[in-house]
Amino acid sequence: MPTSLPHTDGPGTDGPHTYRPDTSSHPPVQFPEYRSNVARAPRRPFVLLPQRLTEITGPLLGEDRVGPQDNDLTLGHGGEPQGQRIIVSGRVLDGDGRPVAGTLLEVWQANAGGRYRHDADRHPAPLDPNFTGVGRTVTDAEGRYSFTTIQPGAYPWRNHDNAWRPAHIHFSLFGTAFTQRLITQMYFPGDPLFAQDPIFNSVRDPKAREAMVARFDLATSVPEWALGYRWDIVLRGKNPTPLEEEDDDE
Numbered sequence: 001m002p003t004s005l006p007h008t009d010g011p012g013t014d015g016p017h018t019y020r021p022d023t024s025s026h027p028p029v030q031f032p033e034y035r036s037n038v039a040r041a042p043r044r045p046f047v048l049l050p051q052r053l054t055e056i057t058g059p060l061l062g063e064d065r066v067g068p069q070d071n072d073l074t075l076g077h078g079g080e081p082q083g084q085r086i087i088v089s090g091r092v093l094d095g096d097g098r099p100v101a102g103t104l105l106e107v108w109q110a111n112a113g114g115r116y117r118h119d120a121d122r123h124p125a126p127l128d129p130n131f132t133g134v135g136r137t138v139t140d141a142e143g144r145y146s147f148t149t150i151q152p153g154a155y156p157w158r159n160h161d162n163a164w165r166p167a168h169i170h171f172s173l174f175g176t177a178f179t180q181r182l183i184t185q186m187y188f189p190g191d192p193l194f195a196q197d198p199i200f201n202s203v204r205d206p207k208a209r210e211a212m213v214a215r216f217d218l219a220t221s222v223p224e225w226a227l228g229y230r231w232d233i234v235l236r237g238k239n240p241t242p243l244e245e246e247d248d249d250e
Contacts, residue, residue: 083112
Protein backbone atom coordinates (compact mmCIF):
# COMPACT_ATOMS: atom_id res chain seq x y z
CA MET A 1 0.00 0.00 0.00
CA PRO A 2 1.48 3.40 -0.87
CA THR A 3 2.09 6.22 1.57
CA SER A 4 -1.43 7.49 0.96
CA LEU A 5 -2.45 5.21 3.81
CA PRO A 6 -0.05 5.95 6.67
CA HIS A 7 2.49 8.76 6.40
CA THR A 8 5.34 9.95 8.59
CA ASP A 9 5.51 13.21 10.44
CA GLY A 10 7.66 14.78 7.76
CA PRO A 11 9.24 13.89 4.42
CA GLY A 12 12.43 11.94 4.76
CA THR A 13 11.97 11.35 8.49
CA ASP A 14 11.61 8.21 10.52
CA GLY A 15 8.76 9.66 12.57
CA PRO A 16 5.75 7.66 13.76
CA HIS A 17 2.97 6.71 11.35
CA THR A 18 -0.08 8.95 11.56
CA TYR A 19 -3.25 9.57 9.59
CA ARG A 20 -4.35 12.91 8.26
CA PRO A 21 -7.67 13.95 9.83
CA ASP A 22 -10.43 14.65 7.35
CA THR A 23 -13.17 16.13 9.52
CA SER A 24 -15.26 17.36 6.60
CA SER A 25 -15.91 13.92 5.17
CA HIS A 26 -14.84 11.13 7.52
CA PRO A 27 -17.31 10.26 10.31
CA PRO A 28 -16.44 11.58 13.76
CA VAL A 29 -15.24 9.10 16.37
CA GLN A 30 -18.39 9.82 18.42
CA PHE A 31 -21.72 10.35 16.66
CA PRO A 32 -24.65 10.38 19.14
CA GLU A 33 -27.29 9.67 16.48
CA TYR A 34 -25.58 6.29 16.01
CA ARG A 35 -26.46 5.09 19.51
CA SER A 36 -24.22 2.06 20.00
CA ASN A 37 -21.27 4.10 18.74
CA VAL A 38 -21.44 6.28 21.88
CA ALA A 39 -20.68 3.34 24.15
CA ARG A 40 -17.91 1.97 21.93
CA ALA A 41 -16.13 5.15 20.86
CA PRO A 42 -12.85 5.92 22.66
CA ARG A 43 -13.03 8.70 25.24
CA ARG A 44 -9.30 9.25 25.65
CA PRO A 45 -6.63 10.33 23.14
CA PHE A 46 -5.21 7.57 20.98
CA VAL A 47 -1.96 5.96 22.10
CA LEU A 48 0.49 5.49 19.26
CA LEU A 49 2.00 2.00 19.15
CA PRO A 50 5.30 1.91 17.26
CA GLN A 51 5.62 -0.47 14.35
CA ARG A 52 8.24 -3.08 15.10
CA LEU A 53 9.49 -5.97 13.02
CA THR A 54 6.49 -8.23 13.67
CA GLU A 55 3.99 -5.57 12.50
CA ILE A 56 5.99 -4.84 9.35
CA THR A 57 6.98 -8.35 8.24
CA GLY A 58 3.97 -10.47 9.07
CA PRO A 59 1.48 -11.87 8.51
CA LEU A 60 2.01 -11.62 4.78
CA LEU A 61 -0.93 -10.54 2.62
CA GLY A 62 -0.75 -11.50 -1.01
CA GLU A 63 -2.21 -13.36 -3.96
CA ASP A 64 -1.08 -16.73 -2.59
CA ARG A 65 -3.63 -16.30 0.23
CA VAL A 66 -6.55 -15.76 -2.19
CA GLY A 67 -8.24 -18.56 -4.13
CA PRO A 68 -9.29 -18.19 -7.78
CA GLN A 69 -13.00 -18.10 -6.88
CA ASP A 70 -12.83 -16.14 -3.62
CA ASN A 71 -14.25 -13.05 -5.35
CA ASP A 72 -17.43 -14.87 -6.40
CA LEU A 73 -19.77 -15.03 -3.41
CA THR A 74 -22.32 -17.07 -5.38
CA LEU A 75 -20.06 -20.15 -5.66
CA GLY A 76 -18.88 -22.84 -3.28
CA HIS A 77 -22.27 -24.05 -2.07
CA GLY A 78 -24.71 -26.79 -2.89
CA GLY A 79 -26.87 -24.58 -5.10
CA GLU A 80 -27.58 -21.07 -6.33
CA PRO A 81 -28.16 -18.31 -3.75
CA GLN A 82 -31.47 -16.46 -3.72
CA GLY A 83 -31.72 -12.89 -4.98
CA GLN A 84 -30.56 -10.60 -7.77
CA ARG A 85 -27.04 -11.46 -8.95
CA ILE A 86 -24.78 -8.40 -9.28
CA ILE A 87 -21.20 -7.63 -10.30
CA VAL A 88 -19.43 -4.91 -8.31
CA SER A 89 -16.19 -3.72 -9.87
CA GLY A 90 -13.93 -0.70 -9.84
CA ARG A 91 -10.43 0.50 -9.04
CA VAL A 92 -8.45 1.39 -5.94
CA LEU A 93 -6.62 4.68 -6.58
CA ASP A 94 -4.41 7.04 -4.63
CA GLY A 95 -4.96 10.78 -4.35
CA ASP A 96 -3.12 11.45 -7.61
CA GLY A 97 -5.22 8.97 -9.57
CA ARG A 98 -2.53 6.30 -9.67
CA PRO A 99 -3.65 2.66 -9.32
CA VAL A 100 -2.93 0.86 -6.07
CA ALA A 101 -1.88 -2.64 -7.09
CA GLY A 102 -1.71 -5.74 -4.90
CA THR A 103 -4.22 -4.51 -2.33
CA LEU A 104 -6.17 -7.19 -0.47
CA LEU A 105 -9.90 -6.38 -0.47
CA GLU A 106 -12.38 -8.26 1.69
CA VAL A 107 -16.16 -7.85 1.61
CA TRP A 108 -19.01 -8.99 3.83
CA GLN A 109 -22.73 -8.38 3.51
CA ALA A 110 -26.27 -9.46 4.35
CA ASN A 111 -28.12 -11.84 2.08
CA ALA A 112 -31.03 -10.90 -0.19
CA GLY A 113 -33.40 -10.98 2.79
CA GLY A 114 -31.25 -8.59 4.82
CA ARG A 115 -29.71 -11.15 7.19
CA TYR A 116 -26.07 -11.87 8.01
CA ARG A 117 -24.81 -15.39 8.57
CA HIS A 118 -23.80 -14.55 12.13
CA ASP A 119 -24.99 -15.85 15.48
CA ALA A 120 -25.72 -12.33 16.72
CA ASP A 121 -28.10 -11.53 13.85
CA ARG A 122 -31.66 -12.16 15.10
CA HIS A 123 -33.49 -10.52 12.20
CA PRO A 124 -36.36 -12.94 11.41
CA ALA A 125 -35.44 -13.09 7.73
CA PRO A 126 -34.52 -16.48 6.25
CA LEU A 127 -30.92 -17.61 6.12
CA ASP A 128 -29.74 -18.69 2.69
CA PRO A 129 -27.88 -22.02 2.87
CA ASN A 130 -26.16 -21.16 -0.41
CA PHE A 131 -24.82 -17.75 0.62
CA THR A 132 -22.28 -16.93 3.34
CA GLY A 133 -21.80 -13.29 2.33
CA VAL A 134 -17.99 -13.05 2.47
CA GLY A 135 -15.37 -12.75 -0.26
CA ARG A 136 -11.93 -11.39 -1.05
CA THR A 137 -9.67 -10.48 -3.93
CA VAL A 138 -6.41 -8.66 -4.74
CA THR A 139 -6.25 -5.65 -7.05
CA ASP A 140 -4.36 -6.13 -10.30
CA ALA A 141 -1.60 -3.95 -11.74
CA GLU A 142 -4.16 -1.27 -12.70
CA GLY A 143 -5.80 -1.31 -9.27
CA ARG A 144 -8.86 -3.15 -10.59
CA TYR A 145 -11.08 -5.49 -8.59
CA SER A 146 -14.34 -7.34 -9.19
CA PHE A 147 -16.84 -9.22 -7.01
CA THR A 148 -19.80 -11.32 -8.10
CA THR A 149 -22.44 -11.42 -5.40
CA ILE A 150 -26.13 -10.97 -4.55
CA GLN A 151 -27.93 -7.65 -4.04
CA PRO A 152 -28.11 -7.33 -0.23
CA GLY A 153 -31.39 -6.52 1.48
CA ALA A 154 -32.14 -3.78 4.00
CA TYR A 155 -32.49 -4.84 7.63
CA PRO A 156 -33.80 -3.40 10.94
CA TRP A 157 -31.28 -2.47 13.59
CA ARG A 158 -33.20 -0.81 16.50
CA ASN A 159 -31.11 2.37 16.56
CA HIS A 160 -34.27 4.49 16.63
CA ASP A 161 -37.98 4.06 15.92
CA ASN A 162 -38.49 1.92 12.80
CA ALA A 163 -34.78 2.07 11.93
CA TRP A 164 -33.59 0.22 8.81
CA ARG A 165 -30.10 0.13 7.32
CA PRO A 166 -29.88 0.89 3.60
CA ALA A 167 -28.59 -1.99 1.48
CA HIS A 168 -24.79 -1.95 1.62
CA ILE A 169 -21.62 -3.99 1.27
CA HIS A 170 -18.74 -3.66 3.75
CA PHE A 171 -15.27 -3.27 2.23
CA SER A 172 -11.99 -3.82 4.06
CA LEU A 173 -8.67 -2.82 2.47
CA PHE A 174 -5.31 -4.02 3.74
CA GLY A 175 -1.88 -2.48 3.21
CA THR A 176 1.26 -4.51 3.78
CA ALA A 177 0.17 -5.76 7.23
CA PHE A 178 -2.87 -6.03 9.50
CA THR A 179 -1.90 -2.74 11.14
CA GLN A 180 -2.71 -1.03 7.83
CA ARG A 181 -6.42 -1.69 7.44
CA LEU A 182 -9.17 0.64 6.24
CA ILE A 183 -12.92 -0.04 6.32
CA THR A 184 -15.82 1.55 4.46
CA GLN A 185 -19.30 0.74 3.11
CA MET A 186 -20.63 0.80 -0.42
CA TYR A 187 -24.27 1.77 -0.99
CA PHE A 188 -26.61 1.49 -3.96
CA PRO A 189 -28.09 4.41 -5.92
CA GLY A 190 -31.56 5.74 -5.17
CA ASP A 191 -32.03 4.04 -1.80
CA PRO A 192 -35.01 5.63 0.04
CA LEU A 193 -33.42 4.84 3.43
CA PHE A 194 -30.48 7.23 3.05
CA ALA A 195 -32.26 10.18 4.67
CA GLN A 196 -32.93 8.39 7.98
CA ASP A 197 -29.70 6.41 8.34
CA PRO A 198 -27.29 7.94 10.90
CA ILE A 199 -24.30 5.88 9.76
CA PHE A 200 -24.61 7.14 6.19
CA ASN A 201 -25.25 10.69 7.40
CA SER A 202 -22.36 10.70 9.87
CA VAL A 203 -20.38 11.62 6.76
CA ARG A 204 -21.21 15.32 6.81
CA ASP A 205 -19.96 16.37 3.37
CA PRO A 206 -22.66 15.63 0.73
CA LYS A 207 -20.02 15.02 -1.95
CA ALA A 208 -18.25 12.57 0.33
CA ARG A 209 -21.53 10.72 0.91
CA GLU A 210 -21.93 10.46 -2.86
CA ALA A 211 -18.50 8.81 -2.98
CA MET A 212 -19.93 5.89 -0.98
CA VAL A 213 -22.73 5.25 -3.51
CA ALA A 214 -21.99 2.98 -6.46
CA ARG A 215 -23.38 3.76 -9.89
CA PHE A 216 -25.27 1.36 -12.11
CA ASP A 217 -23.04 0.29 -15.00
CA LEU A 218 -24.70 -1.26 -18.02
CA ALA A 219 -21.29 -1.92 -19.59
CA THR A 220 -20.39 -4.45 -16.90
CA SER A 221 -23.90 -5.94 -16.69
CA VAL A 222 -24.05 -9.41 -18.21
CA PRO A 223 -27.16 -10.04 -20.35
CA GLU A 224 -29.66 -12.42 -18.73
CA TRP A 225 -27.27 -13.04 -15.83
CA ALA A 226 -26.17 -10.11 -13.61
CA LEU A 227 -26.47 -6.33 -13.16
CA GLY A 228 -23.25 -4.32 -12.99
CA TYR A 229 -22.24 -1.62 -10.50
CA ARG A 230 -19.12 0.52 -10.63
CA TRP A 231 -17.42 1.79 -7.47
CA ASP A 232 -13.92 3.28 -7.23
CA ILE A 233 -12.13 3.67 -3.91
CA VAL A 234 -9.89 6.73 -3.54
CA LEU A 235 -7.55 6.49 -0.57
CA ARG A 236 -6.43 10.12 -0.38
CA GLY A 237 -6.88 13.30 -2.39
CA LYS A 238 -9.65 15.73 -3.23
CA ASN A 239 -12.45 13.15 -3.30
CA PRO A 240 -11.52 10.32 -0.92
CA THR A 241 -13.92 7.52 -0.06
CA PRO A 242 -15.02 8.02 3.60
CA LEU A 243 -13.59 5.41 5.94
CA GLU A 244 -14.75 4.10 9.30
CA GLU A 245 -13.24 3.40 12.67
CA GLU A 246 -12.50 -0.32 12.99
CA ASP A 247 -14.93 -0.77 15.92
CA ASP A 248 -17.87 0.06 13.61
CA ASP A 249 -19.35 -3.33 12.75
CA GLU A 250 -22.88 -2.40 11.75
